[in-house]
Amino acid sequence: MLQMNEIPASSEMESNEIASEVDMKSLKALLDKAQERFQIPAYSVTLYKEGTYTHLSYGYRDLDGQIETDHNTLYAIGSCTKSLTVGALCTLIDKGMLSLEDRVRDYIPEFEMADYYVTDHLTVRDILCHRSGLGGHDFSWYSRLDTLTEKEVIEMFRYLPLTQPFRYKWQYSNHMYALAGYLIERVSGETWRDVLRKNILMPLGIDRVALSTSDAISDDNCAIPYILNEESDRIDAVAHADIGVMGSAGCIYMSSADLAKWDALLLNGGVYEGKQIISKALCDQMMSPQMYRDNAIIEPLKDFTQNRAYGLGLEMEIFRGRRMVYHSGHIDGFSAHQTIVPEEDIACSVLTNLGDHSGATIMSYMIVEYCLGGGEDWLEKISTFLDGVTKQQLEMIEQAKHSKPDNAPCPVELKRAEGTYRHPGYGTMEIQADLDKLVIQFGTHTFSAVHYAHQHFFLEPTNLTPNTYIETNLDIDIQGNVIAFEITFEGIKESKIRFERQ
Template sequence: MTTTNTTADAAASLQTKLLGLDQFMTGQLEQWKGVGAAVAVVHKDQVIWSKGYGYRDLEAGLEVTPDTLFAIGSSTKSFTAAAAAQLVDEGLLDWDTPVKTYLPDFQMYDPVATERLTIRDMLCHRSGLPRHEMVWYNSPRSREELLLSLRYLEPNRDFRSKWQYQNLMYMAAGYLIGHLKGTSWEQVVQERLLNPLGMNSSLFSVKEMQQLSNYAKPYMDHEGVHTQIPFRTIDAIGPAGCINSCLTDMTAWLQFQLQQGVWKENSLISKEQMAEMHIPQMASDSPFHSKELPVSTYGLGWMIEPYRGHAMIHHGGAIDGFASQVAFLPDEQIGIVVLSNTNGSVIPYTTAFYIMDCLLGMEPVDWTSTFLGLMGQVELTEEEKPKPEASPSVQPLDCPVSVYTGTYNHPGYGEILVHETDEGLQMRLNNLDMPLQYKGSHSFSVTLSHFGWSLDCTFEVNEGLPAASVCVPFVLEPKARPILFTRLQD
């Protein structure tokens, strides 16, 4: 029997283990109020499953297909790491040479990090910086301007002491990659990864995606109703999460990973550098910690965790209205990609884990119940349900509105505008308006609906004079100090 026949037989055998997948996906879309999803499975060089479920455009009744484009969010990070690995192979970059060697003007808040930070540190999230998401989210600033903002962003941990997910570090890594090639991160990834792999449908901008015919629209569940939401443009932070792709392209990406950097007998990345990306670099946190996923580590652009005793390498992604999961089991040569167009959906995870259980011949774990528990949605009895609390009354201001209104600045975050509207006081950052509700003592509750956060901010007021500053705890990680915005003079 030839190797080709053996591989085809193995693929056919695995495919029979997925006969319940259609029914499972129907149930998942119903359970999690999902609009659409796309699922593909590969074994070695064979695509054994590639199918769409639900709708890419609910209003028009257009169904998801294997060629439907989705935003893959942070699953983009593995592409940035791969582009860096190619530059290491080329001798233009070293994983452990300080970034300042390549970018002399590079500067972090921490002088030690300024001098010692490497691209390895950037790609495995050990810079010492907390997330600082509001620096870039919806920001009109360019990639270069965001890079300059790093020097003003305070760390909350010692350099290299703890894993903390950090999108701005991936932005900076992408900028460095483009700089070393005398072009942009986008062009490097396009010419050195997407084109050779035949990922011809993948692109970097949701604006460009919307000019095509087969793309998924973003949705969220709002009070039980599927609601279409705006696309989020994140071009400046692109190396952290801006790629849009489809099953047809992403199966090639998975096969490339399983073949350790080789595609159609051409080596695009050496096995040595592929191994650097696929081995643990830093112990990390995981929201899925359980007996099935007992240990979590991060490589370079990939999460590395054992799943029920089997080596698993994966990365999820989420951006407004989209969620993804790209995973592979290197020992079994199995790869899985799940794409969704529902905001914050867990379907990519429940589906990927279900497929692994089926293909590994294990009793499927009830991940639906597990996720319901993690999200606090376990069904409660009437006795267990919390009694509704009275809505807090809105307190009147202790001083004129003009004390608070005005423009405040932080050198890393930019400007905040506090202004009066028909709905009351609001705080505007990066063109996002956030309602303020007075709590007393010059303190307000600020609602960041796009992140699901509600934070308390405090103005510094002396004897009724215009507030000198406002302190906002945009950074939620432990030990992170609130961000102080200072009033700008008229």
């Protein structure tokens, strides 16, 4: 565990063809500022432009060992995995084994959702563009990955409440991409990892990729994941996340050089070194709007960005008049971003070993801005805006703390809330009383529910729920027995997750 100022100015700059050294030095200087601003231990960037790959790297992939990074270092790419999962599925579609309009239930007959109509009509396209009506529900799996099986995840769907009407609104769902992985296996008779390796990675010449955490850890050039401890302002190493049966939603480790190969394939209509790996028609589908989401544009970008949408495993927007296709990835101790600008024949991959998703994303905007010849300082604009959002969130938390009503004790002694509670989709939690708090053991994670007023509590912020309080409350019967514990995980009061006392 080291202070950030102990990181040296180690760096790598390499191109497989002659590039403008002055230009690349200037770009690297910009990226180094972002590395310093976000206190990123290491980054690796590969820029593909007009057939040329240029690599920029900086910092340590291992702080304690003082080991420098390079463009072949493996990083967890998080949800950038999703576009590769879609790519693997597209190779099966190209072979006529299924279509985007096929119903999920035709291949996974035991599949059910909370709404019977959605169960009957959900298609492959629906799950890939996040329009199923299912919200995030990430707490239903993230805290119990060490025990979940594929069968349990499929059964889970029927108990997760929908938070929007079917095909009405875009809602990001890792569950749907886990389902995409299971679909690949049902259709092909092989694991999704084997299909991906055989149909996408091998044709791209990618023979060094980790499709599981254990494979990544055993690689001798894999970055160590880190987080910034806000209280001590120190960089702490964290454990690699193993997302197991949710792997097709975000488990892949790659180098920036290899992720850029995949982006270049998409940029070139599914062709790599003269080989048609995915049909152009399906590449176009991946990079075409399926669901619009304009409300996702943050304030600093509103004068420069329009028509933000989601395709199939990829996001897109019009940035400075050009179509920009991208996806971010964020998982414990890592953040990543992949970007394609078809009109300018540009693709880039940005990988970092710090669990702050904004760093890699801002660096990608900086790269595109630089390549387009613009002069906007996105590092300053976006990071200042995000700092303001964080400050506002913290002020709201403080305001909530100080606006507690007087004389509003909990109707029952907290000891009476102790016990085991269960939701069929989210699993089991254990609750113990501790002074004015309820300590909740939820899978591998521990939360503290602080009493607010009457039967209402707030979950204290954690690294899983930074800068926010999650509303919770006890359900107490007429005899004073605690019969359930309700948590507003999705941020929608009408969609509380109710854990029944066992």
